[in-house]
Amino acid sequence: MFIVPSLEDIRQAILRDVQSLEPQADISVDSDYYARASSLAAVAEGLYAHQKWIIKQFFPDTADTAFLEKHAGLRGIRRRNATYSSGRGATIIGQPDAVIKAGLQIKTEDNRFYETTESAVISATGSVVVSVRSLATGATQNINRTTPASFMAAPVGVQTDLTLNEVIGATDAESDSSLLERLLEIIRRPPAGGNRYDYELGHCLLMAWMPLMFIPCAEA
Incomplete structure (x- = not known):
């Protein structure tokens, strides 16, 4: 997991490096070194946070909504619209x-x-x-x-x-969890030339998720 150091940790690391290069340097709270280290640490903290956010978008199960839709779109999966x-x-x-x-x-x-x-x-x-x-x-x-x-x-x-009365059929837009479930299914079980799970996968991509029962055919 990508761990983002805090501003305090980054600042202390900078001040530690300054003091290792110049043992007599003043790194107290009122010093110039402390002020410069604080400003640099604030910038570095923002970069760390952005890197952490980028890492989240790499994987469908941690990606934000827009990037989850991008992952799904690359595999031909679209979020179901509200009806x-x-x-x-x-x-x-x-x-x-x-x-x-x-x-x-x-x-x-x-x-x-x-x-x-x-x-x-x-x-x-x-x-x-x-x-x-x-x-x-x-x-x-x-x-x-x-x-x-x-x-x-x-x-x-x-x-x-x-x-x-009986005015029905409306559905909400597909949730992120449902879209992710369909995406992970096709990642874990890509089309395999007519394997038995291809039929269930094809149904789930076209229709709403629902449990299916498959009856095995008698062998020739």
Whole structure:
């Protein structure tokens, strides 16, 4: 491990060298030698710290986010982006034959925004279910239970209030730990011409991580 000496340690080393070359030199706290050693030690400490940071970036498991993505990119691995939620989950009430257009914005009580993705007409029963999608990405945009919401601007003949349910599928951006796990897997197990783990590796590179069960084929 790269150990960075402290400013005090560096300064003492400089003063020790000065005194070894000039035994009568004044290296007390108020001396010129002490002041110069302090300034030089401060510069050296910064260089040591920068070297330590550089060493961290050499290895994927210690690299910062930007350099981890660089390591992964060299092997064709990209961080998975956050995704949107969607679903046929907006129950809208209004007058029969009232028209609902695609692109109408909807807001929930906790300030999440969605929009209709299809046009529809209120049925004779006075309601219709319409597909919607979130306007923001991330798992927080998923709606798994009935949630009150309202149109930002309701069409003519349509109630402002509505309910959302089963608007799902949104995921967060891939974490550093997940990206690192995929990268280390391909480093430890590079493609090997159809070896059994190649199939699991290929699946993990294309799909979300999930446990797989492989059934061995009967030998010919």
